[in-house]
Amino acid sequence: MGLHSKRVVFAGLLAVVAVVAVVATHWADLAVKFAPKKTARVSDTDLSRRAHAFFLASLNAGKYENLPEAFRLLTAAYLQNPRDAAISFHLGKGMHSIEVKPGSWRMAAGVAVSPMQLDEVITGMILSGLLERYPNVRVVFGEAGLGWVPYLLARLDHEYDKYRDLIHDATLTMRPRDYFRRQVFLTYEEDNLGIELLPHIGATNVLWASDYPHGDSTWPHSRQAIVESGLGQLDEADRRLILWDNAASLYNIV
Numbered sequence: 001m002g003l004h005s006k007r008v009v010f011a012g013l014l015a016v017v018a019v020v021a022v023v024a025t026h027w028a029d030l031a032v033k034f035a036p037k038k039t040a041r042v043s044d045t046d047l048s049r050r051a052h053a054f055f056l057a058s059l060n061a062g063k064y065e066n067l068p069e070a071f072r073l074l075t076a077a078y079l080q081n082p083r084d085a086a087i088s089f090h091l092g093k094g095m096h097s098i099e100v101k102p103g104s105w106r107m108a109a110g111v112a113v114s115p116m117q118l119d120e121v122i123t124g125m126i127l128s129g130l131l132e133r134y135p136n137v138r139v140v141f142g143e144a145g146l147g148w149v150p151y152l153l154a155r156l157d158h159e160y161d162k163y164r165d166l167i168h169d170a171t172l173t174m175r176p177r178d179y180f181r182r183q184v185f186l187t188y189e190e191d192n193l194g195i196e197l198l199p200h201i202g203a204t205n206v207l208w209a210s211d212y213p214h215g216d217s218t219w220p221h222s223r224q225a226i227v228e229s230g231l232g233q234l235d236e237a238d239r240r241l242i243l244w245d246n247a248a249s250l251y252n253i254v
Contacts, residue, residue: 086137086138086139086140086250086251087137087138087139087140088139088140088141089118089121089139089140089142090141090142090143091114091117091118091141091142091143091144098110098113111216114143115143115144115145115148116145116148118144119148119152121141122141122152122180122184123152123156125139125179125184126156126172126176126179126180127156127160127167127170127172127176128170129170129171129172131179131182131183131184132170132171132172132173132174132179135182135183137183138183138184138250139183139184139185140184140185140186140187140207140250141184141185141186141187142187143187143188143189143209143211144186144187144188145186145188146186146188146191146193146194146197146198146206147191147193147194149186149194149197149200149201150197150200150201153176153177153200153201154177154200156176156177157175157176157177160172160175160176161175180205181202184205185205185206185207185246185250186201186205186206187206187207187208187209188206188207188209189208189209189210189211189216189217190218190225190229191230192229192230194230195229195230195231195233195234196230198234198238203234203237203238203241203242204241204246205246206241206242206246207242207246207247207250208226208231208242208243210222226243231243
């Protein structure tokens, strides 16, 4: 890797730090946090008054039924700034037969399968027409990983084509994959298979993260991990998107 490429990698690390700093510094004014498993209840007036550079709503992925209210509130918030609404989901819900337990095989098992529990939330958002109704809301799935997503997108397109004429409670004007490309973003730490499948996801839809300070984190060797991973083998344009440009654009930090 040449000097210029190394600078791009390092710039990407700074971008991640910058996003964290912005959120931490302006959390009270810019963010609305929805508690896990609960329906968000904040007045439209209150949200509109807080409209600013971006809005970040953090939800642990749970039931789809909680999502329409969250989207309605974010819509009220971005009426003044239609480009600037982002909802962030974090893994942590959805498992039924495995309960994470430190010191047990269940810890590794839970961490291994938890990203894929986001499949219902992504599917519900797309097929219910939520992303159709709110085209300016961007949705970020934290620690989602990448490798499982191409199969889900292919499956959504396939089943939508089969059942579209039988759907009477939702209207889509695009195929499911197109909504994903337009509005959904994924963060990941280490996923070489996902990077191999990047053409099926889109470099503009992916953000690298270190997952600091969790046990699954690449810290304090994140830079080395990037260089030695599949990300380090991508061309400069895609690396810059994943390490810097996507986050900067999504959160309007530059």
